Amino acid sequence: MALPNFELLSLSDNASGWGPLSPTSSQDSIPFQQYNKADRIGRVADWIGVDRFYRRGNERYNERMYGSAANAGSQFDYIHGMDDHNFQLVDSSKPLQRNPQRNFRVRQMHIRKMMQKENDKRELANQSQNMKMKRSIAKEQQRAFKMWQRRGGNARQGQRGQGGRFGGDRPKERLPSVQVRPEWSVLEEMNLSAFSKLALPNIHDGEDIGDHQYGILQYYEKSMDRITVKNSVPLQRCAGVYYNVTTTEDTVIQELAQSGVGNVFGTDIILATLMTAPRSVYSWDIVAYRIGDKLFFDKRNTKDILNPVETLTVSETSSETPPFDGTGINNAKDLSTEAFYINQNFRRQVVRRNEDGYKLKHPRAPFEEEEAGESGTAYKYRKWNLGNGVNGKPVELVVRTELDGVMIGPQSELQTLTIKAFNEWDSSQSGGVDWRTKLDSQKGAVMATEIKNNSAKVAKWTLQAVLAGSDTMKLGYVSRVSTRSTQNHVILGTQYVKPTEFASNIALNMDNCWGILRCVIDACMKQKPGKYLLMKDPQSAVIRLYQLPEGTFESDRESSDDENSDDDDDQ
Incomplete structure (x- = not known):
């Protein structure tokens, strides 16, 4: 049985510059993926498409020098087009509708109860303080009256x-x-x-x-x-x-x-x-x-x-x-x-x-x-x-x-x-x-x-x-x-x-x-x-x-x- 032949692909070498060669007639239909000078050599793939992490001090040095990398390589991103129109509910039962007016009244009732409790606590504290103050004042007045009388x-x-x-x-x-x-x-x-x-x-x-x-x-x-x-x-x-x-x-x-x-x-x-x-x-x-x-x-x-x-x-x-x-x-x-x-x-x-x-x-x-x-x-x-x-x-x-x-x-x-x-x-x-x-x-x-x-x-x-x-x-x-x-x-x-x-x-x-x-x-x-x-x-x-x-x-x-x-x- 004859073994398959292993052939190396031909690679184009740009001896006159940096980057790929000018497109030929056979490559006219192939889109060109943009590149950015801020891309780091040795990186196999940038899956997130954003590279903003190299800065000098507090300035965005790479963006200022080479442009933003946020839009680089976005030609082949998948766009979810018309998904909202194609979405269908699995559950066909009618959703439970709540009365917004009733919910509003319930919330108001809870708020009033909480406010009433706070007012009661405040009045009880004030009343207790006033009674203590009145007793203290009465004792002082009685003591002063007796002294004044003597x-x-x-x-x-x-x-x-x-x-x-x-x-x-x-x-x-x-x-x-x-x-x-x-x-x-x-x-x-x-x-x-x-x-x-x-x-x-x-x-x-x-x-x-x-x-x-x-x-x-x-x-x-x-x-x-x-x-x-x-x-x-x-x-x-x-x-x-x-x-x-x-x-x-x-x-x-x-x-x-x-x-x-x-x-x-x-x-x-x-x-x-x-x-x-x-x-x-x-x-x-x-x-x-x-x-x-x-x-x-x-x-x-x-x-x-x-x-x-x-x-x-x-x-x-x-x-x-x-x-x-x-x-x-x-x-x-x-x-x-x-x-x-x-x-x-x-x-x-x-x-x-x-x-x-x-x-x-x-x-x-x-x-x-x-x-x-x-x-x-x-x-x-x-x-x-x-x-x-x-x-x-x-x-x-x-x-x-x-x-x-x-x-x-x-x-x-x-x-x-x-x-x-x-x-x-x-x-x-x-x-x-x-x-x-x-x-x-x-x-x-x-x-x-x-x-x-x-x-x-x-x-x-x-x-x-x-x-x-x-x-x-x-x-x-x-x-x-x-x-x-x-x-x-x-x-x-x-x-x-x-x-x-x-x-x-x-x-x-x-x-x-x-x-x-x-x-x-x-x-x-x-x-x-x-x-x-x-x-x-x-x-x-x-x-x-x-x-x-x-x-x-x-x-x-x-x-x-x-x-x-x-x-x-x-x-």
Whole structure:
């Protein structure tokens, strides 16, 4: 078998230059592949058709010198022509069409939820920070207020600014309850800060004195317990009489003093004022009579206005106390008058006045006038033994106490009531909380705020209930219909408290209260028989004991009696 011949192809040699020879007649139809001087010798093939990698510095040296190699050798590149027209889908089913409007709504919903979450987180963080800041500010204000109070109130501040600690919204100084005259001599000064350290333990509960119980008590209306903010009840204007007979004019006390029952006499509100003296801020005064070996705590006759002892102060111990006297309806005097009439109407409205009540031993007190009608208040005369006094004799205290109503207890027992009412005038100015938003859900917080802002008044109410031996205290929450008017009020709620338990809740120590009273009694019993005045200083925590000349305050009382007799003659 013959082997195939191996022949070498003929190669053209260009001896006159570089590159291929000029095309011949047989090679005319053969296209000429362009070449580039930047091509590197020894490279078999450039599959990517781009050669830009040889540079000098940051310049494209090869492109600048020999042209771009991006288009070199592109004659034989494959072009995908008409591929889009020849393409066919393998899956002939209809594609799933989505509603773009629905997708847009879903995205918007997700965005709103994310924004709401961010806003909630931001508000929660701000609220927590604001609450911490408010508590811190309240503590600082309370601390500053106590310091300011210990340094003499706003008397010193008024000399530098326009009317007190916060500028022109405060008076320069609080006025005394009675103007001190030059002929009055100061016998003793009692520091109220030292009163907090006094204690007289082992004082037993008071006992009723014989049959000296007077008045008729109406039964409590249980439907008043269902009052809430949503179903509030308007406060009615209930007709009635209010008796504020002083100690020395009380015929029952005169009878007891003459018969030798007790040697110290007073009413519950007068003694409660003395026993809670460290809590008071405003000025008050009490007249003390030393007659023989007996002592009578009395009050001045202030004609047609309330005595400072009987005044129901409003926001007295608040850090935002109202101006003592000034224009408008929210000064201290007008607020006290408003609180007094609210309490009188509230205690009459919450009992069944049209039904027969519970009669005590005597249906009417000797000082009550038959023509004037019933007062709705019962009086019990009680006695306590406070140990031996400065003269070695026992100190026997006789007190006229008051009760406001009765109710049937859970065991069908009869319970006596002391009925009082808080009043809301303007929470934005009083430093309190809005009752209409907080009372139903946070009654404890509302109560705590009222105790803080009215510490002296609440303590006196509690002591009156303890001295009277009351079983229960009924507290009401009465607010203005409009903060700009004092004419119309509504009852927003009621609450029961036990006097002894409530005393411990407000840090009212009975041993300390008895110790304060005993200290005042001893200070008065050391003096010779005569007439004296105990006055709380309006600017500092001090009680001063003044000796009064004979006939002091008698002219006011005589003129008042003359006016009453003239009125009777005219009738």
